[in-house]
Amino acid sequence: MSGDDRQNEEDRQSELARAHKERQAKRAAEQTGNARRNTFIGAGVAVVLVAGGIFAATTLVNRDAVPEPVAADSSASPSASASTGVLPDPSPSPTRTGPVSCTYKRDDTVPNKFVGLPPKKPNMKWKKMTIALNQGTVVVDLMTDAAPCAINSINFLSKKKFYDDMKCHRLVTPDVSGVHMLQCGDPQAKADGKNPTDGQGTAGYVYGDENIDIPLGKGVVFMTQPGEAAGQNNSQFAFSLSDENLQIGAGYSVIGMVSEGMDTLLGLAKSGQDLIVNEADITGDGGTTAPKNPVIIKKITFS
Numbered sequence: 001m002s003g004d005d006r007q008n009e010e011d012r013q014s015e016l017a018r019a020h021k022e023r024q025a026k027r028a029a030e031q032t033g034n035a036r037r038n039t040f041i042g043a044g045v046a047v048v049l050v051a052g053g054i055f056a057a058t059t060l061v062n063r064d065a066v067p068e069p070v071a072a073d074s075s076a077s078p079s080a081s082a083s084t085g086v087l088p089d090p091s092p093s094p095t096r097t098g099p100v101s102c103t104y105k106r107d108d109t110v111p112n113k114f115v116g117l118p119p120k121k122p123n124m125k126w127k128k129m130t131i132a133l134n135q136g137t138v139v140v141d142l143m144t145d146a147a148p149c150a151i152n153s154i155n156f157l158s159k160k161k162f163y164d165d166m167k168c169h170r171l172v173t174p175d176v177s178g179v180h181m182l183q184c185g186d187p188q189a190k191a192d193g194k195n196p197t198d199g200q201g202t203a204g205y206v207y208g209d210e211n212i213d214i215p216l217g218k219g220v221v222f223m224t225q226p227g228e229a230a231g232q233n234n235s236q237f238a239f240s241l242s243d244e245n246l247q248i249g250a251g252y253s254v255i256g257m258v259s260e261g262m263d264t265l266l267g268l269a270k271s272g273q274d275l276i277v278n279e280a281d282i283t284g285d286g287g288t289t290a291p292k293n294p295v296i297i298k299k300i301t302f303s
Helices: 003-029 033-039 148-159 243-248 262-266
Strands: 047-050 053-056 104-106 128-133 136-142 170-172 181-184 205-207 220-223 237-240 254-260 275-277 289-291 296-302
Touching (some): 148 254, 148 296, 254 262
Antiparallel strands (some): 047 053, 128 296, 181 237, 220 254
């Protein structure tokens, strides 16, 4: 490809990204604040366009607005070294005054597939989570001491086969949305670019925040929830695929770091050309892009 051809291609990609962001802004402007609050559930770390600039929706979160119902001490979570792609040192363990107890609250206000509530007592011995995808295997080194209730939830759901054969509904690249991540865990998602409610589905319950001090650098795996909420974690989680996500800061429950399979995740999409734009998406900026080559969770196991 000649230099002129490369420049033309770069210009075309920039124009596609600009046009997509303008469509997002137009859809967002047509919705009321309450409607966006209700439909944003599960969209996770979407970005909002303001005066031509991008800022993370997480900056709207008031983390003191909802009390945390879990006993885990997030203040003692590992220090962040997420930008290196290396798991932060999890020692020393959080100081506890007694056994960890998790609280899960039933929530049927959004589309969901309810298979029961996880047990209150988490298994504190889990070290790794292995996610078998149709395109390869990803291994996550877990921060069980810092995020026991989130990990307990995913483990419970995996035993119920909740995640089996589930499509990951949202893949975004920096040229499209300013962030770079893969999001999974919506049991209702079709990931076909047509279903307007992709990104809303949950397991029918919510739980509190843990381990929220780690920025979302490359390799971080975290639970998603509505951008302006706290304590609303559910079945959805996301992989941060680039340090460009550090602009989002912290504030989401981090469960671990990818230790194997990062190449698989990075190979899912090189640009917006590899994505399906969901023009019918009712949130305007959450779940709008799905991978053209479907990403399907075959099974999740713990060890």
